[in-house]
Amino acid sequence: MKSQLNRNVAMTRIAKVGVSVIFAAVLSACANYAGIHSDKEMAQPQTFATQQSLPAEAGHWPAADWVDQFGDAQLKALLVEALKGSPTLEQARARVAAASAYSETAKANTLPQVGASYAFTRQQYSGTALVPPPVGGSWQSENKGLLSASYDLDLWGKNREALKASMSDVQASEADAEVVKLTLNASIARSYNQLARLYVLRDIAQQEIDQRTQIDRITAGRIATGLDTEVERKTALANLATSRAALTAIDGNIVTTRYQIAALLGAGPDRGLTIARPTLGIGDQVNLPDNLPADLVSRRPDLTAARWRVDAITHEVKVAKAEFYPDINLxxxxxxxxxxxxxxxxxxSRTASVGSAIHLPIFDGGALRAQLKGRYADFDYAVATYNQTLVTALSEVATQLAEVRSTDAQLVDAQVAQDNARSADQLAITQYKAGLTNQLTVLNADMNALSADQTVANLKMSRRDQQIALAVALGGGYTDTSDAGSGKSNSTASVAQANPVVDAQ
Structure with a gap:
């Protein structure tokens, strides 16, 4: 009896070993992903040389209300209005909602599925087939109600990784929405600044019309005394007409700029006609914050979106790898x-069933390997996109800062030139009125003064435009508070190379 028991135990062990050997042999014959990998990594901002271009100046990052620095309440109200009515923002919100819906679908795949069904069938059964009389050859009504449940064991984490990928896509979509919001705010602010510039240029054009009207009156008086001829009178009238045409052109540009702002608000063109003249101030002093390259990663929504997309593709790579392993469903x-x-x-009438299903890919003609290669290609592209976004972000900050500094230096000289040109213009008019100089001298001085006024006006508006662009380049008040933003996902590039279970060689 004891020997029989020992033989049974031995046979059981042999059977287990045999099953293990067969299973291992089957796995070795299955499709595998040996040799498919990626060595791409996300760039770190500290590795770029920025010390000279982006010096630490103990400045502050832009706040969410960065437009307040210009002291124009109407501009702030326009931005609030745009958040409520812009179709562009509605599109971004719809994309976030769609990503959230996909995430909920992925989450459902990780949970047990329970369903109920009922069926009623009226059928005439054959009298010469499998079902014997009295059912055979008669009409019967069959009622069938079932309560069913199924669950994917997800031993290799495929469904869990798919859920993580969809959650990262949601984070990327939310960051994209912030990019749209920031871009919209910047577009409105810059268009509003353009409107302010046009009004200043209109003031200069009106002053020019008044001055050239005065020159025309002086010329008429000089003709009466024989100091000038009709040639000077016609020249004065021509210059006056040119100034009036310039004023009309500016008025046209003011109207079209109003229409552009209305479109950005998501409103009809008449809304733009109700916008009052801007009263923008000069803005805050420009100083860069410390530790800028490193902190910029969590301050720019486009960088955050690019980083989350790398994270999403990382999990999709793991999903593609899990496809090489058996699926077990209960x-x-x-x-x-x-x-x-x-x-x-x-x-x-009770009926019940229980079972399991195992799917193991053995030969698929290379479809799974091709799918994994595609995921790795997507991963490489996402990493390259992130790296390019980072390079562009650093370049934008440096460029805008350099332009602000250059404009500040130009303004100093331009204002000196404006003062001297205005003084020369007034002196020329006085001398012309007194008969001490000719009209050509007056016109040259007048043109110089007009050009100097326009240069200063354009530089002041450009300075404000560059300040707006710098605020946007620094993130416009956005702060990423997610785990990725705090630096916990810096290793996503290397994680994507790892297999969630075992590397197949």
């Missing part, structure tokens, strides 16, 4: 099945 069902209604609710 299922069970219980219900009632009977001919007619009278016996449906009896114990004899």
């Amino acid at each position: 299922s069970a069902a219980i219900g009632l099945d009977a001919f007619g209604f009278g016996r449906l609710l009896t114990a004899a």
Whole structure:
């Protein structure tokens, strides 16, 4: 008896070993992803040389209300209005909602599925087939109700990784929405600044019309005294007409700029006509914050979106790798099945089933390997996109800072030139009126003064435009508070190379 028991134990062990050997042999013959990998990594901002271009100046990062620095309440109100009515923002919100819906679908795949069904069938059964009389050859009504449940064991984490990928896509979509919001705010602010510039240029053009009207009157008086001829009079009238045409052109540009702002607000063109003249101030002093390259990663929404997309593709790579391993699904069902209604609710009509299903890819013609290669290509592209976005972000900050500094230096000389040109213009008019100089001298001085006024006006508006662009380049008040933003996902590039279970060689 004891020897028989020992033989049974030995046979059981041999069977287990045999099953393990067979299973290992099957796995070795299965499709695998040996040799498919990526060595791409996300660039770190500290590795770029920025010390000279982006010096630490103990400045502050832009706040969410960065437009307040210009002291124009109407501009702030326009930005608030745009957040409520812009179709562009609605599109961004719709994309976030769609990504959230996909995430909920991915989450559902990680949970047990339970369903109920009922079927009624009226059927005439063959009298010469499998079903014998009296059912065979008769019409029968079959009622069948089932309660079923299934669950994917997800041993290799495919569904869990798909859920993580969809959650990262949601984070990327939310960051994209912030990019749209920031871009919209910047577009409105810059268009509003352009409107302010046009009004200043209009003032200069009106002053020029007044001055050239005065020159025309002086010329008429000089003609009466024989100091000038009709040639000077016609020249004065021509210059006056040119100034009026310039004023009309500016008025046209003011109207079209109003229409542009209305479109950015998501409103009709008439909304732009109600915008009052801007009263923008000069803005805050420009100083860069410390530790800028490193902190910029969490301050720019486009960088955050690019980083989350790398994270999403990282999990999609793991999903593609898990496809090489067996899928095991458990299922069970219980219900009632009977001919007619009278016996449906009896114990004899009970039916139940339980089972499992295993799917193991053995030969698929290289489809799984091709799919994994595609995911790695997407990963490489996402990493390259992130790296390019980082390079562009650093360049934008440096460029805008350099332009601000250059404009500040130009303004100093331009204002000196403006003062001297205005003084020369007034002196020329005085001398012309007194008969001490000719009209050509007056016109030259007038043109110089007009050009100097326009240069200063354009530089002041450009300075404000560059300040707006710098605020946007620094993130416009955005701060990424997610785990990725705090630096916890800096290793996503290397993680994507790892297999969630075992590397197949």
